[in-house]
Amino acid sequence: MMLSRALFAFLVTTSLLIGPGAYYVSAAEDAPKDQPTEAKREEKKDEKSSSKDHDKKKEHRDKHDHDKKDGDPKKKPSKEQDKPKNKPKQDKESKKDAKSDEPKKDDSQKDDSQKDDSKKDDSKKDDSKKDEPKKDEPKKDEPKKDEPKKDEPKKEMKPEAKSEPKKDADKKEEGKPQGEPTPAKTPEPKAEMKPEAAPDKPADKKPEEKKPEPKPEVSPLPKPAPKPDPRKMAITELSNVDADFAFQGEYYGKIHLPGGTSESAGLQIIARGDGNFVGRQLRGGLPGNGWYNDQKIDLTGKRAGDVLILTQGDYQVVVTNQKATIVNSAGDTLGVLTKVQRRSELLGLKPSSSAVVLFDGNSVEQFVNAKINDKGELQIGTETKNPVQDFRMHLEFRLPYMPFATGQGRANSGLYIQGRYEVQILDSFGLPGEFNECGSLYRTKSPDINMCFPPLSWQTYDVYFTAARFDSEGNKIIPARITVQHNGILVQDNYLIPNKTGAGKPEGPEPQTIKLQDHGNPVVFRNIWIEYLGGPVVSSTPEAETLPTPAKK
Structure with missing residues (x-):
């Protein structure tokens, strides 16, 4: 008998709790968010009369909300599905609240919590839209819950603070983050690492600065061979002479003078380097062979390829192919002199018997x-x-x-x-x-x-x-x-x-x-x-x- 009575009381209290709750949930969903419901107005009046009963009801509501919040945040069941899960807890609370004559007030308070939950669900829907991210809207609704409850301890803020990161996590998993990233996850530290790459650049520049300094840039001293000192360059072998050497030497022959006479003449040509020459034409022949400090004509000239031209005014001597052609100022050819190689008469002289x-x-x-x-x-x-x-x-x-x-x-x-x-x-x-x-x-x-x-x-x-x-x-x-x-x-x-x-x-x-x-x-x-x-x-x-x-x- 005792069991049957207990079951009957349980069913009665359950029906009383579930029936009005379903009505208020649907009404709260249809009611606009900004306007306060009649249940809230009654709640403010009832709080002044029964503070002790309200504390007991508050503990029941906290447990009810905590059970809802401990659920899987990814799976958001409808509010009607949440009701059967809360039946066991509500039955225990109903036994305590059955003695009291205020079931409607309790239901209205539950409806308020459900309305708050519905507001949170609506805020999630609004956040899912990319047009206007509103993360702070749920936080604006939270103080509305606490305004009529000045004497209560702020226990509800702790679960709500825990639930908000879950909502943010749900938004990130759904790929719809609308607000700015939290400071802990911002890429600012990475941006700060960029200046650290800057020291690498001067490190790369250091070898570049050393490039002009390297020892290879210090060129060796120029060798004297390419540009020898003209005063010291001495050639001792015929195989090493320059092109000017072929024109240098002595020329001998006869020239025709005005009046039909002819006489011997000698020519000495001296190389001065880089195609430059001086010469002198000797009347009567070469020194020791017809010329003894007699008349002479001093000449200067420059070689151009295989031709050397020596001049004194309009007087000209053209030297090529080992021959020197003498042309006077009137343009008449006076004669042609041929290059000769003289030899000393005493060259190779043998010593006497007493030497x-x-x-x-x-x-x-x-x-x-x-x-x-x-x-x-x-x-x-x-x-x-x-x-x-x-x-x-x-x-x-x-x-x-x-x-x-x-x-x-x-x-x-x-x-x-x-x-x-x-x-x-x-x-x-x-x-x-x-x-x-x-x-x-x-x-x-x-x-x-x-x-x-x-x-x-x-x-x-x-x-x-x-x-x-x-x-x-x-x-x-x-x-x-x-x-x-x-x-x-x-x-x-x-x-x-x-x-x-x-x-x-x-x-x-x-x-x-x-x-x-x-x-x-x-x-x-x-x-x-x-x-x-x-x-x-x-x-x-x-x-x-x-x-x-x-x-x-």
Whole structure:
């Protein structure tokens, strides 16, 4: 009986609770959200009269709302489906509330919570629309619940705060986020990482800044070979000469003069480097062969390919194919001269029976610190072992081709007798023959004629020397005497040397050696021999003063 009564009471209370609740839910859905319902007005009046009953009902409503909120947020069942789930809890609460005579008030309060839930559902529907995101609308409705409940503890805010992130999560899962991202999920930290990439750029620029600094940019010192010092460039082999060398040299022939006469003429052409030339036309022939300091015509010109043109005013000499055509100012051809290669008559002269061979290409026993090149030629910078007084000497020398050099820098060396008197060795081909040129007593006496051949030609010196005489007290009583043949032609004829020449040693009675001067140019020697004509001490006797000299030619 007790069980049957309990079941009957349960069914009665359930019907009372469910029936009016369904009506108010539907009415709340149809009612506008902004207007307050009649249930809310009654609720405000009832709260003042029954505060204790209201607390019990509030606990029942909190449990009811909490059960709803604990459900799956993804599955949103209708409000009618939620009612059967809440039946057990409502039955327990109905037993407590059956004693009270206010079921309608409780139902109205439940309806209010359901209306709030419906408002939340409506807000979700509105948020799903992309036209106007309104995340804050549910928060605006929440204070409406709390306004009539000033005395109640704010327990309802905690579940609602938990439910809102669920709603946001549902919106993100549905792919419909309308509001701005929360600060924790904003890409701002990523944007802050971009400046961190900025230091990488200067790191990339550092190697670029080092590019101009690298050592490879420091170019090596230019080699002197491509652009040699013109004053030091010396060619010693015919295989290494330039194109100008073929035009340099001596030309000989006959020219026709006005009136039908003809005469011999010589031409000397000197290369000055880079196609530049100077020359001189000699009346009567070449030096030592028809011309003896006679009339001459000085010329200048420049090579253009295989043709060299030398001029003086309207007077012109055209050189090509080893021939020189002379044209006067009127345009008449006077004659054609042919290139010749002269050779000294004394070249290769063999030593006499009384001579001592100083160098024959094999032995250097007669010299100090002597060097021989790979062709068996004696190099400069040496001197004889034995001192000399009176002697006759033969030697042959060859000058390097130095087209850019001039003056004393053009194949310079010297034959220093006793270290006191210098017979100059120099490339003076085509020059006037000054006191410091080839065949001269350096800075003392010019040669009688300039017999210098072109460079890379073997030339000869034949020297006859008588030393100065001194008395017993060391006073000079007779000066030294010298005769020089250059390429077989007499250029110094029994000349009395007044004193030492140039940088020579002071004169004295002591015999001294013969030195081959090193002036920095690769001059070479061969076939050197000597005849000693006096003893180590020279007496002032008439026999010693008379030395044989070659006849003039």
